[in-house]
Amino acid sequence: MSRGPARAAGDVAAQLPLDPQATVPLYRQVAAGIRDLTAAGALAEGDRLPPIRDLAQALGLSHITVSQAYSVLRADGLVRATPGQGTVIASTQGAAAERPHVGRRRGARAWGWQGHGDTTVSGDGERSVPPTIGQGEGAPSWPGFVRSPRSSILQAAVAPQDARGTSEDGTLIHLGTGQPDAALLPLAALRHAWAAALRDASPHDLLYAGPQGDPEVRAALAEYCRDLGYAAASEEVLITTGTQQSIDLVIRTFIQPGEHVLVESPGYPSALDLLENHGCRLVPVPVDAEGLRVDLLAGYIARFRPRLLYLAPTGHNPTGTVLSARRRDALRALIPDANLLVLEDDVCSELLYEGRPQPGVRIAQTRGHVLTFKSFAKTILPGLRVGCLLAAPPLLGPLAATKALTDRFTSPLAQHALRRYLQGRSVRADLARAREAYWERRDALAAALAQALPADAQWTLPSAGLNLWLALPPGCDAAEVRHLAAERGVLCAPGAAFFAVPDPAEAHLRLTFADSPPAVLGDGVRRLAEAVLTSRTRGMRQDHQASGRLPLSV
Numbered sequence: 185m186s187r188g189p190a191r192a193a194g195d196v197a198a199q200l201p202l203d204p205q206a207t208v209p210l211y212r213q214v215a216a217g218i219r220d221l222t223a224a225g226a227l228a229e230g231d232r233l234p235p236i237r238d239l240a241q242a243l244g245l246s247h248i249t250v251s252q253a254y255s256v257l258r259a260d261g262l263v264r265a266t267p268g269q270g271t272v273i274a275s276t277q278g279a280a281a282e283r284p285h286v287g288r289r290r291g292a293r294a295w296g297w298q299g300h301g302d303t304t305v306s307g308d309g310e311r312s313v314p315p316t317i318g319q320g321e322g323a324p325s326w327p328g329f330v331r332s333p334r335s336s337i338l339q340a341a342v343a344p345q346d347a348r349g350t351s352e353d354g355t356l357i358h359l360g361t362g363q364p365d366a367a368l369l370p371l372a373a374l375r376h377a378w379a380a381a382l383r384d385a386s387p388h389d390l391l392y393a394g395p396q397g398d399p400e401v402r403a404a405l406a407e408y409c410r411d412l413g414y415a416a417a418s419e420e421v422l423i424t425t426g427t428q429q430s431i432d433l434v435i436r437t438f439i440q441p442g443e444h445v446l447v448e449s450p451g452y453p454s455a456l457d458l459l460e461n462h463g464c465r466l467v468p469v470p471v472d473a474e475g476l477r478v479d480l481l482a483g484y485i486a487r488f489r490p491r492l493l494y495l496a497p498t499g500h501n502p503t504g505t506v507l508s509a510r511r512r513d514a515l516r517a518l519i520p521d522a523n524l525l526v527l528e529d530d531v532c533s534e535l536l537y538e539g540r541p542q543p544g545v546r547i548a549q550t551r552g553h554v555l556t557f558k559s560f561a562k563t564i565l566p567g568l569r570v571g572c573l574l575a576a577p578p579l580l581g582p583l584a585a586t587k588a589l590t591d592r593f594t595s596p597l598a599q600h601a602l603r604r605y606l607q608g609r610s611v612r613a614d615l616a617r618a619r620e621a622y623w624e625r626r627d628a629l630a631a632a633l634a635q636a637l638p639a640d641a642q643w644t645l646p647s648a649g650l651n652l653w654l655a656l657p658p659g660c661d662a663a664e665v666r667h668l669a670a671e672r673g674v675l676c677a678p679g680a681a682f683f684a685v686p687d688p689a690e691a692h693l694r695l696t697f698a699d700s701p702p703a704v705l706g707d708g709v710r711r712l713a714e715a716v717l718t719s720r721t722r723g724m725r726q727d728h729q730a731s732g733r734l735p736l737s738v
């Protein structure tokens with residue numbers, strides 16, 4: 185049983201001695217401080233800790249940092265999370281465990297969020313403080329410098345061990361994967377393509393090669409990208425191991441830690457984590473049903489002088505929106521004077537359900553400023569690890585040099601397998617089949633949501649891609665809904681993972697429709713709806729209790 189209301193965030197925050205200059209990451213400092221308060225008797229068994237967002241606000245930290253601290257305490261058995269009650273001190277045993285040594289590191293500061301007037305920006309321009317890794321018994325400990333909080337949240341949330349229940353047929357329903365359906369990937373055709381690539385390769389073809397990629401493959405990729413509506417010549421193609429590497433190469437080649445980058449809000453977690461790891465300050469630009477709010481860009485550019493704008497204009501992750509023609513034009517008009525590079529990420533423009541295909545942001549007039557990333561991870565095979573970026577030759581040269589430093593060059597066998605597949609007979613039919621299936625699943629998911637969820641739940645029908653972005657009805661706690669859904673055998677991706685700067689009021693889930701057949705989606709939504717209604721009822725009950733009134737009906 186918990187004792188009384190949650191502790192006031194301000195009181196707890198005042199008793200936590202944090203040192204942003206320390207080598208110990210802030211989430212560990214917060215966890216250690218709470219452990220100390222428990223050891224000293226200031227917090228007792230059954231006491232409720234402040235809600236994550238309140239403590240984060242009181243400490244001036246991101247809610248991800250505080251959430252990580254609570255996770256550490258949960259893993260240590262010091263606290264437990266109870267739906268409807270929050271985080272409660274479970275045991276005072278072990279509270280006296282040794283405090284981490286809070287050494288200082290010159291110039292290092294914590295990963296966090298800073299207010300810039302009415303816009304909050306992530307990061308502080310320096311690399312994050314290294315958490316110590318490998319602390320298991322007998323394992324050496326060593327400082328690690330890379331953190332990927334959003335990707336970690338996402339991976340943890342969709343891990344099957346989170347779920348205790350199962351669906352009617354005894355299996356888990358995965359609505360959080362963000363993946364295509366493995367059964368719809370053209371593996372058989374790729375097997376042939378790979379075998380042919382290996383059969384026809386001479387030993388000479390498989391010696392060390394240049395970083396830019398095989399000329400024949402570059403020509404094929406340029407043609408494929410032109411068909412999708414991008415300005416592309418083969419000398420503008422750099423073959424990479426996928427978009428994650430393309431983004432990494434651009435950052436390492438052209439960006440200094442501390443520089444500002446405009447990103448979509450919500451946006452693609454792996455890109456946000458990667459940018460932040462490099463010390464970029466992320467400036468979130470809202471996305472609505474027409475895509476990125478291009479009308480806000482001029483103001484942000486004048487104010488932050490960003491070096492990059494990163495966007496996924498077709499099949500945006502997580503919302504599935506497509507940047508409208510009007511906004512594309514406005515963006516192209518702005519680019520020449522903006523003194524920034526535009527990174528245009530295309531992972532699934534082939535999976536378009538609404539409207540006509542549109543030219544990319546990269547057209548002949550903008551090609552000097554726009555780098556387009558083409559990934560085949562959602563349409564062909566995530567595991568092939570071949571993609572490309574398009575860049576004007578003066579930019580491409582330095583990028584190719586960075587590629588050579590990174591991994592020399594992408595496997596020529598994989599490059600040729602992709603080329604043979606793209607030039608083969610089945611590619612169009614394979615894409616059309618996948619698109620048809622995902623289209624049907626998108627509609628099935630939307631229909632099930634409309635039927636099962638309260639009328640004030642909101643979403644925009646995705647125009648492209650694999651996912652639907654669901655705004656939970658007011659009164660629901662997103663973490664609780666996810667937890668309750670997992671108990672019912674349904675895994676969803678947490679909205680919190682998709683933001684550059686956490687929003688305490690955020691209550692979204694990303695639902696992947698591509699990965700499950702319509703009947704499974706319907707079953708998943710019924711279970712999710714139960715979770716939503718349970719969370720909402722609890723929230724209403726608590727509101728009524730807090731206001732001293734009895735609920736009229738629950």
Ligand SMILES: Cc1ncc(COP(=O)(O)O)c(C=O)c1O
Nearest residue numbers: 426427428452496501531559561
């Ligand atoms: C916006 C976006 N870009 C790129 C990717 C995939 O990148 P990669 O080619 O590195 O697999 C994804 C995958 O989810 C994505 O959502």
